[in-house]
Amino acid sequence: VLSLICSTAIAFLLNRFFGFSAANIVMVYMLSVLMSAVFTSRQVWGIIASVMSILIFNFFFTEPYRTLQVNDPGYLITFCVMFITAVISSALTKKVKNYARQNAKKAYRTEILLETSRKLQDAGTLENIAKKTAEQLNMLLERNVYFYLGRPEKKNRPVVCKADETASDMLEDDELAVAQWTYQNNKHAGYSTQTLPGARCLCMAVRSADKVFAVVAIDMQLREIPAFEEGIMGAILNECAFALEKEELIIERKEADVKLQKEQLRANLLRSISHDLRTPLTSISGNAETLMGNDSELSRQQRNAIYKDIYDDSMWLVNLVENLLSVTRIENGSMELNIQGEILEDVITEALRHVNRRGREQVITVECDELLMARMDVKLMLQVIINLTDNAVKYTPPHSEIMIKARRHGDKAVVTVADNGPGIKEDEKDRLFQMFYTSSNTVSDGRRGMGLGLTLCQAVVGAHGSEIKVYDNVPHGAVFRFELEVEEVIL
Incomplete structure (x- = not known):
């Protein structure tokens, strides 16, 4: 008008x-x-x-x-x-x-498909893929979408995107039965299909050639889906199936890698045990046999020397077993810390009582700030100090100097174990804390270690919120340094 x-x-x-x-x-x-x-x-x-x-x-x-x-x-x-x-x-x-x-609608739907592909590539997890797919189908169809990862069950809650906020978060029993049939038979079923057409929802399998990854149930609200939108919906489901298959392959590959690492770890452990236990066990059994067969012919001094050798070998085995048990707990994630305040000087003194007897050939000195308390798991921290000191003893010649210090620096207690031995090569510093790695330096007693001590030390110190760092001790030697949280002393 x-x-x-x-x-x-x-x-x-x-x-x-x-x-x-x-x-x-x-x-x-x-x-x-x-x-x-x-x-x-x-x-x-x-x-x-x-x-x-x-x-x-x-x-x-x-x-x-x-x-x-x-x-x-x-x-x-x-x-x-x-x-x-x-x-x-x-x-x-x-x-x-x-x-x-029509062109505007086609452009909109094409944009949805491209956006779906981009979002699924960035999803990262199976749950995120399900969520993104449900959101895109909801945006395309403007209907309630229920996405079941795996077999639809009552206990298996779906990812839901609602067009109607009053809709239920779960499918009713008869609709759930349709979804289960779809999963079992790898076929679409429900509304507008030849199978169970009386259902309210259209259930579609998200599938590859021979596997069903998920089931999508769409509340049709007694309305057919236009042909063009149906084509876009099929393309979205294909993109979803590809993303789910890719993510499952990544998960399977990671699991295979973990199994391979565990097998490799087990093989390395068995190989190291078979090699490194043989020497002290042979020594203990040989010395014991000597004592049993020639006890009356040996002088007191000879017997004492044999006793000391047996003691050294047995203590080496005890420390090895302690490290093995601790490493096993760390690998299984079952290591629990009992953190409490302890005086560092007392902990270091106790640790030195368990150091290899050959450490008496070195000059070991301790310098600690008076009444310096730190928060730690005492049992594990004893192992750290024992292992660091044993390493210093093992890789330094007799009469070398080993200095253990504990100083307060702000709210941290800094612990260092330094020696004046041959030191550590620059290219070995990054590998020292790898499991089963041992230094190429000559060991003073000729015994090769399993390479577990420093790995355990780094894991324990890491559990205390710090890390062990290695420095050169000028003019020669090595320094191992780590920090602990200070526990304030209330007088």
């Missing part, structure tokens, strides 16, 4: 003040019909606008004026051509609008 009124007003201006002919006035009404077609939603309004524009043109601009009669028969042809032209123009305008609308 507004278009016709404006066209009539313009036609009067052109006719009265500019002397435009009737043929030119017709074009103004043609413009009115096109405007009506553009701004209305149905073609019938274009036809009505065509008829009304002819009647108004006849009423105001053909003789006799202000009547619907025509004196000149030629105007009848004009009216027919005007009507046909207006209808065709209106139809073409509507068709162009429909094409534009």
